[in-house]
Amino acid sequence: MNPLLQARGLMRRFGGVVALDGLDLDVAANEILGLIGPNGSGKTTFFNVVTGIYGADAGTVTFGGADITRAPSRAVYKAGIARTFQRSRLSLPLSIFDNIMIGNHQHLNQGLWFNLMRRKAFKREFEENYAAARALVEVFEPAMADRLFEPVAGLPMIDRRRIEICRALISAPKLLLLDEPSAGMTHEETAELMDDILLVRERNKNLTIIIVEHEMGVIERITDRCVVLNFGRKIADGPYREVAADPQVQEAYLGVA
Amino acid sequence: MTDSNSKMPAGMAPGLIALGLATAYLVALLGAEKQAVIISLLVLGIGAVVGAAWLGLFDRVSRSFADHEDALGGSAIVAALALAAYFHEDHFVLLLVVTVLLTSVATLGLNVQFGYAGVLNFAGASFFGVGAYTSAVLNAYTSVPHLIVLPIGGVIAALIGSMLLLPVLRTRGHYAAVVTIAFALLFKTFLEVNDVLGGPQGMQVKGMNILGWSFNDNIEAGGITISFYMGYFLLSLALLIAAFVLVRRLERSWIGLNLDALRLDETAASCFGLDITRWKITAFLIGNFLIGIAGALFGMVGGFVGPNNYTFADSLILVSILLLGGIGNPWGLVVATFIVVVVPEKLQTIQEYRFLLYALMVIGVLLFRPEGLLPRPVRRYFPRWRP
Ligand SMILES: Nc1ncnc2c1ncn2[C@@H]1O[C@H](COP(=O)(O)OP(=O)(O)OP(=O)(O)O)[C@@H](O)[C@H]1O
Numbered sequence: 001m002n003p004l005l006q007a008r009g010l011m012r013r014f015g016g017v018v019a020l021d022g023l024d025l026d027v028a029a030n031e032i033l034g035l036i037g038p039n040g041s042g043k044t045t046f047f048n049v050v051t052g053i054y055g056a057d058a059g060t061v062t063f064g065g066a067d068i069t070r071a072p073s074r075a076v077y078k079a080g081i082a083r084t085f086q087r088s089r090l091s092l093p094l095s096i097f098d099n100i101m102i103g104n105h106q107h108l109n110q111g112l113w114f115n116l117m118r119r120k121a122f123k124r125e126f127e128e129n130y131a132a133a134r135a136l137v138e139v140f141e142p143a144m145a146d147r148l149f150e151p152v153a154g155l156p157m158i159d160r161r162r163i164e165i166c167r168a169l170i171s172a173p174k175l176l177l178l179d180e181p182s183a184g185m186t187h188e189e190t191a192e193l194m195d196d197i198l199l200v201r202e203r204n205k206n207l208t209i210i211i212v213e214h215e216m217g218v219i220e221r222i223t224d225r226c227v228v229l230n231f232g233r234k235i236a237d238g239p240y241r242e243v244a245a246d247p248q249v250q251e252a253y254l255g256v257a
Numbered sequence: 258m259t260d261s262n263s264k265m266p267a268g269m270a271p272g273l274i275a276l277g278l279a280t281a282y283l284v285a286l287l288g289a290e291k292q293a294v295i296i297s298l299l300v301l302g303i304g305a306v307v308g309a310a311w312l313g314l315f316d317r318v319s320r321s322f323a324d325h326e327d328a329l330g331g332s333a334i335v336a337a338l339a340l341a342a343y344f345h346e347d348h349f350v351l352l353l354v355v356t357v358l359l360t361s362v363a364t365l366g367l368n369v370q371f372g373y374a375g376v377l378n379f380a381g382a383s384f385f386g387v388g389a390y391t392s393a394v395l396n397a398y399t400s401v402p403h404l405i406v407l408p409i410g411g412v413i414a415a416l417i418g419s420m421l422l423l424p425v426l427r428t429r430g431h432y433a434a435v436v437t438i439a440f441a442l443l444f445k446t447f448l449e450v451n452d453v454l455g456g457p458q459g460m461q462v463k464g465m466n467i468l469g470w471s472f473n474d475n476i477e478a479g480g481i482t483i484s485f486y487m488g489y490f491l492l493s494l495a496l497l498i499a500a501f502v503l504v505r506r507l508e509r510s511w512i513g514l515n516l517d518a519l520r521l522d523e524t525a526a527s528c529f530g531l532d533i534t535r536w537k538i539t540a541f542l543i544g545n546f547l548i549g550i551a552g553a554l555f556g557m558v559g560g561f562v563g564p565n566n567y568t569f570a571d572s573l574i575l576v577s578i579l580l581l582g583g584i585g586n587p588w589g590l591v592v593a594t595f596i597v598v599v600v601p602e603k604l605q606t607i608q609e610y611r612f613l614l615y616a617l618m619v620i621g622v623l624l625f626r627p628e629g630l631l632p633r634p635v636r637r638y639f640p641r642w643r644p
Pocket residue numbers: 014017018019037038039040041042043044045046086
């Protein structure tokens with residue numbers, strides 16, 4: 001079967017630093033892939049190149065067979081890839097609802113006339129989207145569902161992470177890229193968040209996920225397969241138990257390399 | 258606390274009381290002639306505002322406005338009409354009020370550009386001038402109906418603005434701001450050397466004339482004389498209401514959300530499909546359209562346009578109104594425009610120091626109320642809607 005996402009020979013340098021060094025990576029449809037590796041091994045850079053924030057110096061990325069190597073970010077999103085950011089990038093002065101709706105851009109009617117003059121129709125669209133956002137938030141934190149019009153600024157980190165994930169999920173993407181969703185959270189909070197993510201996927205079996213995570217317990221529990229990066233190269237690929245036992249991987253994590 | 262506040266609808270009384278007091282105060286201030294009286298009134302006004310802010314009354318007023326905006330907006334219109342009726346003979350006061358109304362329309366335009374899309378425009382007064390010159394030229398050389406001249410002024414201001422900014426809006430950072438500064442500075446020189454536009458002497462602008470009703474004649478009705486500015490007042494008020502409704506609907510739509518999203522984080526916004534350039538240009542066009550229309554009407558009100566009327570300094574005043582009123586809050590902008598336009602006109606003694614006064618006001622607000630006199634509330638697409 002053709003992979004959903006495929007990277008071939010992907011290169012990205014920052015000055016003298018080679019962040020991605022000829023990376024080959026396949027992601028099958030419907031799988032949950034763990035992308036792991038020590039700090040600075042190129043995980044976030046991979047997400048940034050896929051989503052068009054950085055260009056690639058060489059190599060290709062295809063998604064569902066189409067070449068997206070040079071596609072701008074908004075085309076990548078339209079193709080069905082949504083993401084979260086390692087450092088939370090919510091719009092703090094805006095409400096929870098607004099932040100989630102930013103993620104639903106392609107399903108909202110953006111016509112000037114519709115938005116300004118057809119307020120009845122706009123209200124209907126608003127109500128449908130309110131219901132969808134509320135249903136999604138209820139999966140993650142029912143207590144937040146009644147407060148969708150409060151600004152994000154006052155919320156604790158765990159709620160912000162939840163909102164970021166809702167923002168990525170609301171448009172029903174084919175591929176979800178999660179960049180350290182548990183950063184800044186406790187063990188218990190992390191476990192809860194992962195359960196919620198699995199619940200969403202339970203409802204939508206077509207969702208493919210790539211998750212970057214430093215907490216190996218999480219990786220072991222939720223991923224079907226892991227790819228290990230070191231200095232921008234793939235050094236191992238397989239089920240978590242296998243890669244964890246790989247001497248090369250252990251060496252990379254101990255920093256002996 | 259915010260929790261209970263957002264669920265319990267506020268009463269209409271705080272809004273109505275504030276509106277009544279503000280109207281009475283304005284009538285007193287606009288009607289006062291002795292400098293001593295004016296100074297006392299201003300001190301009283303400042304004291305009242307500081308005291309009200311201290312007691313947290315502003316928040317109650319703004320919640321009242323948020324929950325009853327149609328009724329209170331209607332009351333504000335009635336108050337404006339009553340004010341104009343009271344001063345129906347007074348050319349000077351009516352002209353001042355017309356200036357406030359049209360300047361408010363222009364700052365609403367700037368608000369769409371800067372407050373929502375984050376695109377700084379330091380040539381607001383120049384684009385206002387583009388509108389005024391449009392009126393001058395069209396009224397002098399063509400027979401285009403004057404009501405049509407107004408939107409043409411808006412379209413021309415929008416076109417010139419987009420020609421200037423299309424090349425730079427694709428880039429990040431504040432190139433757009435720099436380009437508008439350059440335009441504001443060149444605009445004056447361009448007018449001075451352009452003989453078709455009257456050169457340094459400027460041009461006369463023919464007054465508004467709708468189907469034979471000339472706005473520049475006083476109205477005699479049943480023994481009372483009504484200032485010819487009354488027609489301009491009514492038209493300016495209608496324009497402000499339309500601009501106000503437009504800007505508020507814009508804010509409460511997906512487009513308003515787009516503009517906020519790209520202002521706050523361009524990278525995240527483009528990762529969710531937003532076409533940054535398209536929406537920045539849309540905001541700039543809408544803003545300049547409003548500024549241009551206001552300028553076109555103001556040209557007819559004043560009867561004259563010249564290179565010295567619309568300078569860089571005037572553009573800075575428009576920006577300071579935005580900072581003062583509360584970026585993104587249309588109500589705050591109208592209040593701030595009143596303060597900035599009326600105070601120096603009434604207080605002749607400080608005319609020369611008015612820039613100093615603006616600077617002090619802006620610094621004071623930034624220090625003590627960084628979000629402006631009336632901060633922008635969190636967006637409610639339909640304020641009275643409850644899930
Ligand atoms: N914008 C940038 N400018 C310069 N160097 C960069 C930039 N982004 C990443 N790098 C460098 O590229 C390398 C890979 O960084 P990247 O952020 O992809 O690592 P990572 O695997 O996500 O690490 P972490 O686990 O710490 O998040 C690092 O050496 C980093 O310093």
